Amino acid sequence: MHIDARAIDDQSIIEGDICIIGAGAAGISIALEWNNSPYKVILLEGGGFEYDDTVQELYRGELTGRPYFPIKSSRLHFFGGTTGHWGGVCSTFDEIDFKKRDWVDNSGWPIKLQDIAPFYPRAHPILDLGACEWDLKYWQKQNPALKPLPLDKNVMWSKVWQQSPPTRFGTKYKDTIVNAKNIYLYTYANVVDINAVENVSAIKQVTVKNSAGKQHTVKARFFILACCAIQNSRLLLASNKQAAAGLGNDNDLVGRYFMEHPHIKSGELRLLNPDPLKLYELVEGTKVRAQLAFSEKTQTELKVLNGTIALLPQEFAENSISNIKMWSNDDPRKSLDSFAKYNSLDKRSFFERHFMPSKLFKAYGLTTVMEQVPNPLSRVTLNNEKDALGVPRVNLNWQMLPLDKKTVTTLSKVLGQQVGAAGIGRVRLPDFMLDEKDDNIPSDFVSGGWHQMGTTRMSDDPKTGVVDANCKVHGINNLFVAGSSCYTTGGAANPTLTVVAISLRLSDHIKEQIKLPLT
Template sequence: MHIDARNIDNNSLIEGDICIVGSGAAGISMALEWLNTPYKVILLEGGGFEYESRMQDLYKGKVTGQRYYPLESARLHYFGGTTGHWAGFCSPFDPVDFKERDWVPHSGWPIKREDLDPYYARAHKNLDLGPYEYDVKYWQDKDPELTSLPFNDKAVFNKIWQFSPPTRFGTKYRDTIVKAPNIHLYTYANVTDITANESVTAIKEVTVKNFAGKQHTVRAKQFIIACCSIQNARLLLASNKQAPKGLGNQNDNVGRYFMEHLEIKSAELWLTKPQELKLYQWDWGVKHRAELAISEELQRKYRILNGTASLTPLEIAKTHTPMIDLWSADTAKTNAFMHADQEKAKKEKSFKSYKAFELFTRVEQAPNPDSRVTLENEKDALGVPRATLHWELTPLEKHSLRSIYKIIGEQMGISATGRVRLMDYLQDENDNAWPSFTGGGWHHMGTTRMADDPKKGVVDANCKVHGIANLYMAGASCYATAAAPNPTLTLTALTIRLADHLKEKVKQSV
């Protein structure tokens, strides 16, 4: 069922059992888990079904620290959310990503990789992925041409990625959500405030507003905030009339530990003879490929973060403009960059042999409490303080990049297959500066991080905000560490896990 919140009476009271705020990958995945149940689900979307500049402006904010993309371009504010321009890259986190690592400050999750495995498998269906198989041998058995570089897998292994078409949630799931009798989708229902009970131990209601001048109240038994990492933190911080520091922020953790993936060209791989390396090449329409990853054993030995290296033929890579220089505030409107990239890739499509490849890194950012989201004095058109993102890196990221390519280079030398040449910015081990082309993957994570101890995080192992009985956060904002893979598969799995937990909780309350 769909209701346009601009067209109902002002100051309407909307009531249900479950209230989901946000309709991106997390919000829609959560709603899908409640289809055909006896519970009334309220799904609140701030925008409509298409891009609108006025809606997108609500995401505008300030950026300080490391150079970053305009905030209003990094997330889409309409039904389907940022799946409207994602590229579909999916791979699960490694077991080491969930562990406390003594060389990575603030690392460690209250759950393990095996806790997510059944939910990863279920998330594959939402994202239109293939079988839940990430063992390179499985794919090589299907295609003998997927030959591997001759690495010792105790040092460097082939980490498999699978690729969603990519699934546009707003397109694929619109009819399912709108036609569901127990799902009540409200568009143009921007949540501007959250109200708790007198003791601030449970949420009573949320306030929604829109540009038609309408304001409504939504009440439910359980609330799930699924607005993306920056907006999740922003909403908690802005809901400060009862808790001066913001809801869930008694230990000043809301908004902290913002993480991105550093995505940056780092080195060149020169082979002794040309090779096709089909296993490592990617193009639009390809279902899977491998990237080079470092074993847990060597991550521990070299005390480095988790990261992967992808291979692009050097003659093609040299024609690519750095992402940080391409992605502007206007790009979100047209998806021009993504569409242009697809067309360019189709023209370049040719799995032929090459001798030289660019090594492009995707490496996790170390959890850093000073990399954070705070509120500005300026307010948006609906009266909510805008967000400021301070993106701050540490020396560990650059140490990790150097070490990753030292390990890969050693393996190339041992096998006499080729050599690795580091880019200039990685040559000096005492230089922690970053080049102008340093960019991120638009992968916002961490601002309501998961931890058993309320002093170390915002939500518990079930994504419930510490100290508030019925308030949950969904999406990558719950990540304690970023790992190397793109976040969508894991955030979808984590959301399905949260849905199962809530179903049990609701059953027990009856």
């Protein structure tokens, strides 16, 4: 059922069993799980079914750290969320991503890969991915041309990626949500405040507002915050009527540990033999490919982070401009246009120019995509300006640390040693890697992947995390957070497949909880 929150009586009281705030990949994945159940689900979406700049403008914020995408255009603010723009590139987390690593400060989730793995097969059809098979051997049986470079598997391996069409949640799931009898989707229902009971042990209700000047109250037994990392932390920090520092923020952790997947131009690979590297190519229609990844053993021995290297045809790589430079307009439609225009300067398709040689290439530009050290100073805070609905805007201070530079440098060097030892080629390092005393990576070499993680990190201990292993906010019985803001560390894989998997896991947990009598 769909209700436009601008069209109902002002000061309406809306009641349900579960209230999901945000209808993007996380929120919609959870709502679909409850379709046809005996429970009334309220799905609150700040925008409508189409782009509306008055709503998008609510996202505007200030950058105070490393250069980054404008906050306003780095996420989409309408039904379907940022899946309206995402690229569909998917992979799974690795076992090591969840471990406490003594060389990575603030690493270690309270759960293991095995806790998330059962949810990947359920996430696959939601994202229109192929078989839930992530072992290269499976894909080689389907296509023997997918041959890995002959590197020592104990050192580097070929990590598989799959390509979603990409699924646009706002298009694919609109009818199911709108026609569901027990799901009440409210559009133009921006949550501006989360209200707790006096001792802050539970959430009583949330307040929604819109540009029509209407304000409503939503009451439920369970609340799930699914607005993505920056907005999740913004709402918790701004909801400070009962807890002065914001909800879930007794230990000053909300907004901290913001993480991206730095995408770094990391050198050049020259191969002696011009065999096309089919396994590593992305052409139109590619469903499966690989990137070169550090093994767990190498990460442990060399004390570096998890990261992978993608290969791009060198003639493209040497002239490429960072995503952050191309995506610099506050209006996400204009940023997308300049991104697309930049990528259509010649007649070859986007995929051909970026990823695949129409002829045989011997030289490849290296792009390292990696996790970064969780850093409490890399953070989202509120600023003094308020948006049109009265919610404080945010500052984003994105930072990187010396281990980040060590990791990207080590990855390129190890690849160089590996291709040298195999007698198949050489790697040329960029100049910034040659000065080991300088921890800085020049901004021109660094971009992001629009992957926003952290800010409500997961930990068993309220002193080191905002949510527990079930994504419940510590100390608040009925408030949960869905999506990548809960990530303790970022892993080397694009985040959305795991966003959906972890959201399904959360949904199952609440299904268990809802059977319990109210306390």
